[in-house]
Amino acid sequence: DGGITQSPKYLFRKEGQNVTLSCEQNLNHDAMYWYRQDPGQGLRLIYYSQIVNDFQKGDIAEGYSVSREKKESFPLTVTSAQKNPTAFYLCASQVPGANVLTFGAGSRLTVL
Amino acid sequence: EDQVTQSPEALRLQEGESSSLNCSYTVSGLRGLFWYRQDPGKGPEFLFTLYSAGEEKEKERLKATLTKKESFLHITAPKPEDSATYLCAVVANYGGSQGNLIFGKGTKLSVKP
Numbered sequence: 001d002g003g004i005t006q007s008p009k010y011l012f013r014k015e016g017q018n019v020t021l022s023c024e025q026n027l028n029h030d031a032m033y034w035y036r037q038d039p040g041q042g043l044r045l046i047y048y049s050q051i052v053n054d055f056q057k058g059d060i061a062e063g064y065s066v067s068r069e070k071k072e073s074f075p076l077t078v079t080s081a082q083k084n085p086t087a088f089y090l091c092a093s094q095v096p097g098a099n100v101l102t103f104g105a106g107s108r109l110t111v112l
Numbered sequence: 113e114d115q116v117t118q119s120p121e122a123l124r125l126q127e128g129e130s131s132s133l134n135c136s137y138t139v140s141g142l143r144g145l146f147w148y149r150q151d152p153g154k155g156p157e158f159l160f161t162l163y164s165a166g167e168e169k170e171k172e173r174l175k176a177t178l179t180k181k182e183s184f185l186h187i188t189a190p191k192p193e194d195s196a197t198y199l200c201a202v203v204a205n206y207g208g209s210q211g212n213l214i215f216g217k218g219t220k221l222s223v224k225p
Contacts, residue, residue, distance in 0.1 A: 004155075033212070042116065042215035043156075043199070058212070090155050099144050099203055099213060103155030 002027045004104035006091050011109045013078075013085070021076045021107045023091035031094035032074040033101065036060060036087045043090065049074055078109060086111045114139045114204045118216035125223050128189050133219045135200030136182040143203040145183050146213060147176050150197045159198075190223045197221070 004025045013019045025032065031050050035043040045058030049068040063082025068074055078085045088108050092101040115138045125131055137145065144163055148156035160169040162178040169176045173194060175186040185198055197220045201213040 006155075035215075040121075040217060042217045043201075043213075045212055045214075048212060092155070098161070099146065100158050100161060101156075101213065102158070106153070106155050108153075 004091055004093055004102060006089075006104035006107050008107060009105065011107060013109060013111050015111055016080045018077055018079050019109065021078070021089055021091075021109070023074045023076065023104060024072055025074075025091075025093045025102075025104075026072065027093055027102060028071070029093035029096065029102070030071065032068070033092040033094070034058075034064075034066065034074070034076045035090045035092065037090060037106075038087050046076065046089075085109055114202065114214055116200055116202055116214055116216035118198075118200050118219050120219060121217070122220045123222070125187075125190055125221070127191055127223055127225050130186070130188045130190070132187070133185040133198055133221070134182060135185070135216055137200075137202050138181075139202050140205055143205075145178055146201045147183070147185055148199040148201065150199055150218070152197075156199055187221070190221075192223050192225050195221055195223045 007022045033048045034046040037043050044060050046064050047066040049055035052071050055066050055068050065077045088106050090106045091104045117136045119134045146161050147159040150156040160176040165180045167178050173188050177184045197218040199218045201215040204214045
């Protein structure tokens, strides 16, 4: 079945450590996105990529980095510069020709 | 500034008790309003897209409607399996999300048997 796979599902990190969240899709979608979700808040856009080897900052990119070396993969690195990284992270890809997003199951990051 | 506001934040219904969720938006030039359903600990699932005032979409017990300032998600005779958080989103015209979706905070629906 086509879809988006995020890993790990749960991740614990010590302060000062960088962590990388994986996002893989087999939908053959060009555009991919990373959102952050906090309790009581809407999804906020971190980074997005419309095509391989190109990506743009969203509204809350500070403290995060991404790469897009392959169409299928869009990993997100949460760096030690991110002040409050504990959150639920969602990866999505966009159905071609529409603004409809297909989401992965999410990764929950907790900083200890 | 583009904005999406959903109300109520939480809604508790008895099974079979119909109600509506509200999504009000401020965006210059609507390019689509989207409804998603999100179950706890999972990613959102797409429900509907609406593009113009007066448009309606239906799926099982759910019906989405759109006016020039807001959208409603009507739930008719809900069942416990309809319990979820319902998210509303619009395409942003400004800021870091320009051209992409901006989301409301969601309405958490609980349906008791």
